[in-house]
Amino acid sequence: MDNSYLSLSDILVTNERVPCKFLHDLPKMGFLDPSATEDDLKAGTNVDIPLWLAESLYARRPPLVNVELPKTYKDSYREIFNADACTVDMHKLGPHFYELGCYGTTNLVIFQTCRQRFRMLLSASVSSDSINAMQPLSASERTQASAAARTERALSMWLQRGDCPLTTASMVANHRKRKRAEMEML
Known part of the structure; x- marks a missing residue:
């Protein structure tokens, strides 16, 4: 993943919302909680905020929030992915499922899911009909699928051109002849 300031995909990924629990009262920050009736945000409030904001609030000393894993990376979904990741609608889980997962501590789940689905994408790349028949893909899977199809x-x-057939390089052919001659001498 490209963690560049100007990377459009990184901007989209860090705009994904993650669940956070605020550890301290924050004056004049009640607007972050859509259900808040007060101007202040109270400690213990659970709010889904963009990842970029959660990272900056967590990086403060002391941290202002406790960032939790989104539900799609928790144990219940891990069981689904382990059973058969190829049947899961990845776009429904989040268009940037893999990229967002790389920010968390779920790298093993991301790796296993990607490995299962990559095999499916690779075999489906032979036919564009197969790719269209698959479950909706995440953004990175769509990119991989179109690159594989191209x-x-x-x-x-x-x-199909046939104008430059594959042949054995002369160096390889000569090497084989020398080895054969050496073996015959023994």
Whole structure:
């Protein structure tokens, strides 16, 4: 993932909301809680805020919030991913599922899910109909699927050209002849 200030995908990922519990009273910050009736945000309030804000509030000393994992990265979803990640509607879980997961401590779940779904994407890249029939994909999966489909089309076109067939390099052929001659001498 590109953690660049000007990276559009990073901006979209850090705008995803994460659940946080405020550890201290914050004056004049009640607007962060849509259900708040007061101007101040009280300690113990649970609010979903953008990741960029949660990171900056957590980085303060002492931290102002306790950042929790979004529900899609918790144990109940881990069981679903372990059972069959290929049947999950990744776009419904979040368009930036993998990228957001990289910010948390769920790297093993992200890796296993990505590995299962990558195999599915790779096999479906041969046919664009297969990709369209799959569950809705996350943003990075769509990018991977379109790149795989382009690569498959380019390979097919290259193979159909037939103007430069693959042959054994002369260096390899000569090496084999020398080895064969050496083996015959023994």
